[in-house]
Amino acid sequence: SVFCATHVFEPSVKSALYGLSLIIKSDFYAALRKQKLILALLDAHTQFDVKGQHADASVIILEDATPYAMIEEDISSNFIYSAAEFFEVHYAHMNAQTACPFQFSGYLTIFGILTVLRKHTPLPDNELKLALEQLTSAVAQHTALLIVEHNTITSFKVNNIEHITLLERAAGSRGLKLTEFAVGVNDAIAPFIDYSVNSQMNEGISGIHVALGDGSSGYHIDFLCPGAVFSPAPPL
Template sequence: MLPTNIISTLFGHEELSIIADSEYFLRECSLLGFNTANIFELEKLPKNSIVFSFSNDAAKMTFDLAKNTKSKKSVFCATQVFEPTVDAALYSLKLLLSSNFEHALCTQRSVLNMLNSHDSFFLSGNDADAQVSIFPHAQAYALLAEDVSYDFVQSVAEFFEVHYAHMHPEAPCPFSFTGTLKIEGILTVLRKPNPLLPEGLKVSLKWLSDRISEEGALLSIKDNTITSLTIKNEEHVKLLDLAAGPRGLKLREFAIGVNEAIASNIDYKINSQMNEGISGVHLAIGDGSSGYHIDFLSPSVSVSPTH
């Protein structure tokens, strides 16, 4: 069954193609009834597309083709920096097709209005006990309906979260977070191998991810610094510190997820970009280059103004 929601919300019931650099993945998508094409056989993007890149070359090609395409609407899924397997991509596609894009975009607007109208918030639900302050210089990143009314190439993650990012360590952080969260899953990204990082981190982080998805974890933060990550009272904060690189345990991101529709289908063992949009909040450390970027997902958490 083709996805009526994404077609109507983003593409106006027009024809949709799935583009990728994996023939196996494209065959599976064809069986689902989609038009498909290998990205390396194109001279420009189709008018409406969902792109899955399994390699950095394919990701680069996506944006090169976009420059040569006058009219395009494209949702971009950077599979290669998460888990570049066909199974993971098919899982991501399943979540994408089950998502309510119209509701997510509307919810982003509501969340953005709330964040712009207050500066102090408390978190509740799923045993959350935390507070966050947003500073006057802060700029929230959000995607609104008008942003996708005309031509666009947007990362799939942008459809499902409103977030603040602390990009440059020397600049002031746009938020201050203190408290504890129950963590249901993590995501890990390292854009390219870094010989300065300790060996074996990928295996260790996969082990940690599996443990958290099975047993949950408790994350503690004080003044934007992670102080503890425990699974059944076992401490794992040293692994995080090693993996995150020079920025260590300092928070890099605070985000509010708005994708309610994927809750019943989410699998936290899969390192999929779609997971981070789950309705709730997530925090992140690391920049993904000098060290791993690690997202900590806490679903079913609400953010409300303190006053």
């Protein structure tokens, strides 16, 4: 069984149908094979470059850090997995009291964002929700420039308009500190993706994404940079 968490992204029939269409168009086995290649790189190296037309950044992975990933052996018998697990290799840092497993610095051109709030307060902040929906639409239409310094987001501009105050307000107790670094492996959905839809399937797009927030004290927000190339950094 494969499930896609529509309810914590955009709980609508339109979003569910969009997610289902991308699931159908995805090549699960190709994505799992690509995850295996990335795991081999992570076993052999700790310093990486994120390069390409839309990115210029560096990533350092702690030597004892363990990535979340799947390979074909994981589906050799009965299973229940989220669709997201098939399409990304990622490091998460949800506990602020522990060392972050990665350190990221540089810039990414962002083609889409995703917003998730797993815990709703008794009085939801509809004004904040609307502001994030408008930001999602603006990024999908114009792209955005994300700048990160030592795991802290220092700028997020759409059409030269800064939105970092909104991000800090939305992210909750973790503020502007990154909580996730991920490599997407779902090549097959590239021609069909719609970044204006807040769908979990979008985060698997081949390339890089980073995120802030824990999804509980505030929103978890993913920043998607498709096509960015993740490769070992050359020796100094």
